[in-house]
Amino acid sequence: MALFRAESLAVTYSSSRGPVKALEGMDATLGQGEFLSVLGPSGCGKSTLLKVVAGLLKPSAGSVMLGGAPITGPRPDVGIVFQQPTLLPWQNALDNVLLPVRTLGLDLQAGREKAAALMRLVGLEKFSAHYPSELSGGMQQRVGIARSLVHDPALLLMDEPFAALDAMTREHMMMELQRIWMAAGKSVLFITHSIPEAVFLSDRIAVLSERPGRTIRELEIDLPRPRTLDTMADRRFADYCNELRSLFAAQFSDPVPHQVPHQ
Ligand SMILES: Nc1ncnc2c1ncn2[C@@H]1O[C@H](COP(=O)(O)OP(=O)(O)O)[C@@H](O)[C@H]1O
Numbered sequence: 001m002a003l004f005r006a007e008s009l010a011v012t013y014s015s016s017r018g019p020v021k022a023l024e025g026m027d028a029t030l031g032q033g034e035f036l037s038v039l040g041p042s043g044c045g046k047s048t049l050l051k052v053v054a055g056l057l058k059p060s061a062g063s064v065m066l067g068g069a070p071i072t073g074p075r076p077d078v079g080i081v082f083q084q085p086t087l088l089p090w091q092n093a094l095d096n097v098l099l100p101v102r103t104l105g106l107d108l109q110a111g112r113e114k115a116a117a118l119m120r121l122v123g124l125e126k127f128s129a130h131y132p133s134e135l136s137g138g139m140q141q142r143v144g145i146a147r148s149l150v151h152d153p154a155l156l157l158m159d160e161p162f163a164a165l166d167a168m169t170r171e172h173m174m175m176e177l178q179r180i181w182m183a184a185g186k187s188v189l190f191i192t193h194s195i196p197e198a199v200f201l202s203d204r205i206a207v208l209s210e211r212p213g214r215t216i217r218e219l220e221i222d223l224p225r226p227r228t229l230d231t232m233a234d235r236r237f238a239d240y241c242n243e244l245r246s247l248f249a250a251q252f253s254d255p256v257p258h259q260v261p262h263q
């Protein structure tokens with residue numbers, strides 16, 4: 001059974017220049033334990049979709065169901081990682097991870113143990129007492145990931161979590177996220193505009209059209225796990241990337257190059 005299902009979803013913003021249709025006729029499903037990427041160009045409505053699933057934004061039309069119930073507001077069984085780590089600068093890393101435990105009024109002692117375990121999971125056990133300003137961008141983002149998992153949500157929503165990172169940190173973080181996902185057994189809705197990132201991480205990719213966004217293609221990524229740096233040199237990895245690039249080149253007004261150069 002699908003954990004999450006959006007049907008004929010539409011979101012129209014009202015702005016000073018008139019209504020802006022961000023999503024229209026958008027369909028998507030996410031299976032239990034599945035890693036789904038939503039891939040699309042800038043401005044096509046990806047963050048809008050994430051906000052709807054997070055219960056932060058009400059759709060103008062269509063239905064969104066999570067665990068068989070309509071989404072009516074933020075829910076404790078959802079964890080969110082935003083593009084920026086959004087940590088509280090005056091709290092150390094461990095206290096930042098504990099934030100959802102405090103806001104949801106969960107047991108603090110159990111929360112502390114879970115937070116410490118998650119700091120280990122994201123490879124930051126030695127940095128619990130560090131403040132955000134003492135951590136690199138990649139480390140802060142990993143604290144954000146630990147925070148999104150501390151209340152043990154069934155669904156993890158990630159909005160371009162690595163977009164602000166440099167290329168090397170980004171590759172490292174993709175490996176980390178795959179490891180965390182495989183260990184924690186969550187369902188993930190991962191938003192990105194990076195084709196290689198989507199292919200590397202996903203079980204399935206939903207490709208969105210330009211605004212107003214709707215799903216124009218779904219692609220299963222049949223590559224063995226755990227995926228490694230070698231995966232990125234695999235012929236099939238390049239084939240998936242090329243297939244998606246061709247799709248973008250055919251669909252969008254600002255096409256990207258058709259072929260990946262061979263290394
Ligand atoms: N609060 C808002 N008011 C008006 N327009 C908005 C608002 N938020 C987003 N938009 C517009 O909706 C479209 C989709 O935005 P967004 O979901 O953030 O796209 P993406 O995340 O894919 O870059 C964009 O054209 C954006 O300018």
Ligand SMILES: [Mg+2]
Nearest residue numbers: 046047048159
């Ligand atoms: Mg966005």
